Amino acid sequence: MKKIPISSQKPNPGQSQHLIHPGPDFTHAELTHNIIGSAMEVHNTLGNGFQEVIYQRPLAIELNEQNIPFMREAEMPIFYKGVKIGSRRVDFFVAEKVLVELKAVSVLDDVHLAQGLNYLEAFNFEIGLLINFGARSLQFKRLLNKKYSHSPSANNPDNTIPVIPNPGNP
Secondary structure, three states, rough: OOOOOOOOOOOOOOOOOOEEEOOOOOOOOOHHHHHHHHHHHHHHHHOOOOOOHHHHHHHHHHHHHOOOEEEEEEEEEEOOEEEEEEEEEEEEEOOOOOEEEEEEEOOOHHHHHHHHHHHHHOOOOOOOEEEEOOOOOOEEEEOOOOOOOOOOOEOOOOOOOOOOOOOOOO
């Protein structure tokens, strides 16, 4: 599998200001790196234009080949003030650490990002990935649940930066 460079790009003015953890020292960096690499392999092989479920299946194959444990379409309960109010199926729950939400849309919108961040909070997960197979190049966002505290990075004492696109995607 190809190695994926971790972006250090600065965001464009007016870009969404949701928070992610920066740099290669963030929580579960190696695991998220490997998940993204698996998604890139799927996208490089299939390209864009299929429905989401078509990308779920080969991503499961890639994760298996990498010996990365996961649950696909895991049903997770949603609580409101301690009362279960429903459930939602998460596309992938990887290594009991990372929630992965897939999309197959031409452009990721703020509503997709909000959905991923809401899932992190609702399911009480620290880290998530939002991966979009619908664009010409694979798009991904690393998501951080703001409820968790993280040690500051030497290059970023406030420990947050705006969401930035993956390398090569505007």
